[in-house]
Amino acid sequence: MEMRISVPNRIDLAGGTTDIYPLYLFMDGGCTVNVGITVDSAVEFKTWEKPAIRIVSRDLGETLETPDLAHLPTEGPLGLIGRTVRAVPPETGLEILTHNQAPPGSGLGASSALLVALVTGLLKLRSESIEPGKVVDLAAAVECAAIQVPTGKQDHIAAFYGGTSSIEFGYRGFSRTELCLEVDGRKRLEEMMILSYTGEGRFSGMNNWDVTKGFIDKQAQIREKLVTIRDVARDLTRALRLHKWDEVPRLVDQEWTIRRALAPGISTPRIDRIMAAATAAGAAANKVCGAGGGGCMVTLVSNGRRSVVERAISEAGGEILPFRIDSEGLKCSHA
DSSP: OOOEEEEEEEEEEOOTTTBTTTTTOOOTTEEEEEEEEEEEEEEEEEEEESOOOOETTTTTTHHHHHHHGGGGGGSSSTHHHHHHHHHHSSEOOOOEEEOOOSSSOSSHHHHHHHHHHHHHHHHHHHOOOOOHHHHHHHHHHHHHHHHHSBBSSSHHHHHHHHEEEEEETTTTTEEEEEOOSSHHHHHHHHEEEEHHHHOOOHHHHHHHHHHHHHTTOOOOOHHHHHHHHHHHHHHHHHHTTTTTHHHHHHHHHHHHHHHHSSSSSSHHHHHHHHHHHHHHHTEEEESSTSSSSSEEEEEEEOTOOOOHHHHHHHTOEEEOOOOOBBOSSEEEEEO
């Protein structure tokens, strides 16, 4: 049997960090707004008679094979995959091939997306039910165990559903509302966004943990900023629902202004330089994707400024990454 599962990565526009459990319980609910994009993470599964597990990471250039699940790694380049296979053990020999389109440390949620694809495929092979909440919870739990700090769930949700999502987090877990359902709305939002890679990869877990710990330690400024970031995400939800397009860049800019003051290292001199170039060329807003410290950034532009702003970003050292909004979410095909 051969099966391929692909899922979108995401651009987060507002509310990141407020999706981390149990942080959102401490702040009376979290909210994030993100967009699934056609930068994919994919996993191919091939069952075989050989009683062994073989893992191949195409983007990392790593391969391993073991006859025993107990020997699968839980650390190192293939540790995340090894942990997941241990958590959802296959009932037959299996070859797993993985690939992330995003550059390493992109801030686009690629690792989380890959886990969603991997968990879904492993559950399917076991003929277990594929429920969104079950897949998201399991993928997030494995990731949390691997990185050893609390992790959010917005990346996993975006991978499963795609589209433009407003996601509320609370006592009952998460609830998702899809925005920009109409083709014209998706096209308008798509035309506003430029995605670029800053050339600096990063590990998001420590930035998120610094902020989470600051909230738990009752640091007033961090608490106030995170609550405001959540409220900006709710304001952005309303703006997108009502197609108030002029409000979108203002709110994304507001979110980034607050976020960069949350903890040291969320922005870097290189990021600041690329953002300054984009703004000078006419960009309406810039924001780093994910927890900051490097990775990709999203730039919002008005009509007629896109090509000029893209050129400015490239000249400042950023790499433009073409994409479209992925409205399908998780896709499964069989050979």
